[in-house]
Amino acid sequence: MAIPTLPTPTGAHPVGTTSIHLADVSRPDPWVANVPTRELMISVWYPAARPSGPRAPYLTRAESERVLAGQEAIAPDTLSSVRTHAFPDAPLAPGPGRLPLIVLSPGFTRPRASLTSIAEDLASHGYVAVAIDHTHETAATAFPDGRVAAFALGGSPRTPAFWRKVKTGRARDASFVLDQLLGGDPPWAGAARLAPDRIGMAGHSAGGAATIAAMVADERIRAGADVDGSTDPLIPDTGLDRPFLFLGREGQYSPGDGPAADTWARDWPLLTGWKRWLVVAGAKHPSFTDLGLLADQLGMPLGATTSGSRTMTITRTCLRAFFDRHLRDAGHPSFDHLTAEHPEVRTCRPPGLPADSGWR
Numbered sequence: 001m002a003i004p005t006l007p008t009p010t011g012a013h014p015v016g017t018t019s020i021h022l023a024d025v026s027r028p029d030p031w032v033a034n035v036p037t038r039e040l041m042i043s044v045w046y047p048a049a050r051p052s053g054p055r056a057p058y059l060t061r062a063e064s065e066r067v068l069a070g071q072e073a074i075a076p077d078t079l080s081s082v083r084t085h086a087f088p089d090a091p092l093a094p095g096p097g098r099l100p101l102i103v104l105s106p107g108f109t110r111p112r113a114s115l116t117s118i119a120e121d122l123a124s125h126g127y128v129a130v131a132i133d134h135t136h137e138t139a140a141t142a143f144p145d146g147r148v149a150a151f152a153l154g155g156s157p158r159t160p161a162f163w164r165k166v167k168t169g170r171a172r173d174a175s176f177v178l179d180q181l182l183g184g185d186p187p188w189a190g191a192a193r194l195a196p197d198r199i200g201m202a203g204h205s206a207g208g209a210a211t212i213a214a215m216v217a218d219e220r221i222r223a224g225a226d227v228d229g230s231t232d233p234l235i236p237d238t239g240l241d242r243p244f245l246f247l248g249r250e251g252q253y254s255p256g257d258g259p260a261a262d263t264w265a266r267d268w269p270l271l272t273g274w275k276r277w278l279v280v281a282g283a284k285h286p287s288f289t290d291l292g293l294l295a296d297q298l299g300m301p302l303g304a305t306t307s308g309s310r311t312m313t314i315t316r317t318c319l320r321a322f323f324d325r326h327l328r329d330a331g332h333p334s335f336d337h338l339t340a341e342h343p344e345v346r347t348c349r350p351p352g353l354p355a356d357s358g359w360r
Helices: 061-067 112-124 160-182 189-193 206-217 259-270 290-297 308-327 335-340
Strands: 015-024 038-047 086-088 099-105 128-133 140-142 148-150 194-204 221-227 244-249 275-280 345-347
Touching (some): 015 112, 038 112, 038 160, 061 148, 099 112, 099 160, 099 308, 112 128, 112 290, 112 308, 128 160, 189 194, 244 308, 259 275, 308 335, 335 345
Parallel strands (some): 015 086, 099 128, 099 194, 194 221, 221 244, 244 275
Antiparallel strands (some): 015 038, 038 128
């Protein structure tokens, strides 16, 4: 079987990447008793000055083996054989300007690497993207000293209180990462180039829903996007007045589709800034991440009628257009015109919405 590939970034910059181990000594791990410190691994992607050495692997071998556990038809090290388009520790592209920062949070049980194609594309267009492994919520998190933290929540009942803890805990992780990158002794040498007033966040599934929790808790996050994630009632009655994008699959997140779509409809009137609600025809839940296009190549079809590569193209286009508009004031074509160029994408207006409500 051929080794799967990831889509090439569409921007002008080569992409650099580095992985960083962080420890939040101010709080214990929320999931494993008697672990006094919340440890995280993050990956940073950034515009590089030039290609530098071999491209980074997608996952470590230990992570690949854990992620593919139970997939007998696929070699356990397959995902560690995949090469990304980013160059480890390549020099940051020079320039006087500050770089906008996007925090990325993956789906529940999914590694931060599942958002690599999104992160690399943003970095190729001049963003810094930082994806977080929310330790013990993913199949495996490999630390620099050789430890591998495994998924620890298999026996936890999936109650509303559990999911709220997931999302609010991820919000704390995101704020801690921002504290570290924007603080006086940052763990990444390129942090001095970050623009503290141009920070966004996006996530898939639980990571998308956690974006709302993070924006409510941390005003540094100026724009957010939820990709295919049902939300909890976390927005206060006073509303959330920063730009927000819902992007999900048709049949699950169109108004009236059921409980998941109902959570977006509940939040919609409380989003008082610029907002859009988009759905993609033919997509499945993993289609918005690398897992959709990797599954296609590995002969593990998800039942989607829109290919994983096509849905990834749509996801990257919509997220970049959203952040260009709200973090760069870019002279981008109108958002509605841009999405109209992708026939799989439909813009939703919840029933009873006034014609001009929230559309700016």
